[in-house]
Amino acid sequence: MRMPLRLVAVVAFIGLCTTSVAWAQGFKPTRPVEAVVHTGPGGGSDVLARAVAIMIEKENLLPVRMQVVNKPGGGGAVAAAYLAEKKGDQNTIGFFTGVWLTNPLMSAEAKISLRDLTPIARLVLEPAVIAVKADAPYKTLADFIDAAKKNPGQLKQSGGSITSRDNVVRQLLQKNTGARWAFISFPGGGERIAALLGGHVNMMVIEPAEAGEHIRAGNMRVLVQVSEGRLPGFPNVPTLKEAGIDVPAVPQVRGVVAPPGIPRENIAYWEDFFRQLTRSASWTKYVEDNQFENAFLGGAEQSKFLDTLSGRMREILAESGVKVVH
Secondary structure, eight states: OOOOHHHHHHHHHHHHHHHHHHHHTSOOOOSOEEEEESSOTTSHHHHHHHHHHHHHHHHTOOSSOEEEEEOOOGGGHHHHHHHHHTTTOTTEEEEEETHHHHHHHHOTTOOOOGGGSEEEEEEEEOOEEEEEETTSSOSSHHHHHHHHHHSTTTSEEEESOTTSHHHHHHHHHHHHHOOOOEEEEOSSHHHHHHHHHTTSSSEEEEOHHHHHHHHHTTSEEEEEEESSSOOTTOTTSOBTTTTTOOOOOOOOEEEEEEOTTOOHHHHHHHHHHHHHHTTSHHHHHHHHHHTOEEEEEEHHHHHHHHHHHHHHHHHHHHHHTOOOOO
C-alpha cells in the first residue's frame, strides 16, 4: 500500500532531522581541550576562558577538562598563528577578541587573520571604561585631558598591544582633543593593572570584567564609559559623548574560533556546545556580573558580523589617524 505524499514528506523530514542530530553528535572530545588565549594571566581573554572552564565543570557540559593556554604577543598574532599550525586539530579552540581582527589590518607583519581560522561562535559584546587610580587628581576625563595638554607626552596609559582597543581609543581621544600622552604596552592584564595601581602609569582603558574587583575595592576610579549608553554598574558615570567627547564607542567582540581544516561535525559540535553554554544559568549570571552584552551568533552569522565589523574598524582606524595596511 502506498503512503500518501504528505506522510512520505513527514517521514522524510523526520529522517533528515535524525540524521542531522546524529551528524552533529558524531564528535566528542576524548582528551583535554586546549583553549588558546592571546593574553597573559589576568588579561580579558584569560579571565573569560578560565571562567568558561569553571562553568563547563559546574554545568557538566564537556566530557573532558578545558585547559587554558596563554600565547601572548603580537596583538593576537602569536595565538592566531598557533591555532593555524594546529590545522585539523579537533581538540583545540581559541578565544578571540577584536584585536585579532584589527592587528592584521594595521600590521604588515601579521600573516594570519580570523579568515584563516574556523568560525565557531560570537559570545559577547563588551564595553569598556577609562579608569585611574583612586587617589589620582583626576575626577573627570576633562581633568585628565587638561593635565595631558599642560604636560604633552608626560602622562602615561597602560594597555595591551598597539593594535588593541586601548590604543585605538587613545588615538581617537588625542585626535579629538589635541592632548598627547604615552602608551605603555604590557603583555598581560595583570601587569597593566599593577602598573596603574603602583602609580607607574596614570590611566587605562579597561573592560569592567577586568577592573571589577579593583573598582569595588575602591582602588580605581572610573572617569568615563566607552559605550553607547550607561552601564547598570555605573549609573552615575558619563559616556564619552556625555562627557563632551564625540568619538565612536569602539566595539569589542569576544568569541571562539578553531583551527582551519576541522571536520564539519567538529564545527557543529562546538557551535552547539557554546549555544548551550550561553543558555546556562552560570553564563547568564556571569554576563550580568561583568556587564557584557549576551550576543551569541553561530559560525555563519559570526562570519557576516566580522565582515561588517572589519569595515567599521577600517573607518574608525582611519578616523583615529592609524594607517591601515591590509
